[in-house]
C-alpha cells in the first residue's frame with residue numbers, strides 16, 4: 001500500500017503521541033504534526049507516574065505489548081539515549097496467604113514472563129525491614145524502574161530529526177469533518193488541514209471526538225504517589241515491591257521511597273491531578289503495615305495523576321470505523337510507559353498501512369468497544 005501523503009496530526013505529546021510520531025518518522029513518513037496544548041511535553045500522565053517497568057500483566061494482549069517494549073528498552077536504536085533506560089533493581093510481585101491466588105495467573109508462565117517464583121526469604125534478604133508475612137513471590141530480576149524522561153526525550157528527538165513538526169502550546173479545540181471524513185483540526189493557533197488525526201489525549205481521551213459526534217468511553221481514574229524525604233536507612237538498590245491484593249507498592253527514589261496505596265477515584269480530567277490529603281492516611285497505614293520502620297518518614301513530594309481506561313481496560317489503538325481518518329492511541333491505563341514503544345509502533349502501522357497483521361491488533365481497535373456498546 002502507498003504511504004500516506006496527506007498530513008497526519010497527532011494530538012497529545014505524552015508517551016503515546018511521542019512514540020507514534022517517532023515510529024512514523026523512522027518509516028520516512030513526512031507531513032506529521034505532533035501538538036500539545038502545554039508548553040512542555042509529557043506534563044500530564046507521562047510526567048506523573050511511578051516509572052515502574054512491569055511487563056508481568058495478566059492480560060495476554062497487553063503483555064505482548066509490554067514484552068515487545070521491553071526489548072526496545074533493553075536495546076534501543078543507536079542515538080536514542082546515552083545511558084541505560086532501565087534503572088531498576090528488580091521487581092517482586094508479592095502476596096500474603098490471603099491474596100496468594102492473585103498470582104495464580106502467572107503460575108504456568110513464570111519463565112515466559114521473564115521471571116521465577118522464589119521463596120519469600122529472597123525478598124526479605126533484599127528488603128530486611130519488610131513485614132514477614134509474605135506467602136508468595138514472583139521475581140522479575142530485569143525489571144523495576146526506568147527513566148521516563150529519557151524515554152520521552154528519545155522519542156521526541158527522533159521524531160524531530162525525522163521531520164515531525166512538534167508544536168507545543170497548541171490546543172486542539174475541534175475536529176473538522178467533511179463528508180464523513182476528517183479534514184483537519186481547529187486550534188487556538190489556527191486551522192491545521194489533515195487527512196488523518198490521531199487522538200493521544202490521555203485523560204482528555206474522548207472529549208474531542210464526542211464533541212464531533214463520535215463518543216468513545218474513556219474514564220480517567222486518579223491515583224496518588226508520594227516520595228518521602230531522603231533517609232540514610234533506605235538502600236538505593238532496593239527492588240521495586242508490589243503487593244497483589246493488598247494493593248501497595250514502593251521503590252527507592254531520590255534517596256527516599258516512592259509509595260502508593262493504589263487509590264482509585266473516577267474523576268473528570270480537570271480533577272485528575274488535584275491531590276486529596278486523606279490519601280496520605282492510607283499511604284501511612286499501608287507503609288506502617290508493610291514497612292513499619294519507614295512509617296514516620298516525611299513526605300517530600302505528593303501528587304496525583306490520571307490512569308485512563310476503556311471499558312474493558314484494554315488500550316484503544318487504531319482507526320475509528322465511524323469516521324474516516326480518525327485514529328486512537330489512548331486508554332493506556334496504568335501501563336502506558338511500560339508498553340510505550342509497542343503502542344507507538346502499532347499506532348503508526350495503522351496510520352501508514354490502514355491495517356495490522358499483529359496477533360493482538362484487533363484486541364485494541366475501537367471496533368470491539370463500539371460493538372460491545374451496540375449490544
Ligand SMILES: Cc1cc2nc3c(=O)[nH]c(=O)nc-3n(C[C@H](O)[C@H](O)[C@H](O)COP(=O)(O)OP(=O)(O)OC[C@H]3O[C@@H](n4cnc5c(N)ncnc54)[C@H](O)[C@@H]3O)c2cc1C
Nearest residue numbers: 012014015016037045046049050052172202305336337338
Ligand atoms: C499515579 C500513576 C502511576 C503510574 N505508574 C505507571 C508505571 O509505573 N508504569 C507505567 O508503565 N505506567 C504508569 N502509569 C500510567 C502511564 O503514566 C500512562 O499510561 C501514560 O503516561 C499515558 O500516556 P498518554 O500519552 O496516553 O497520556 P498523557 O501523558 O497524559 O498525554 C496526553 C497529552 O495530551 C495533551 N492533550 C489533551 N487534550 C489536548 C488537546 N485538546 N489539545 C492539545 N493537547 C491535548 C495533554 O496536554 C497531554 O500532554 C501511571 C499513571 C499514574 C497516574
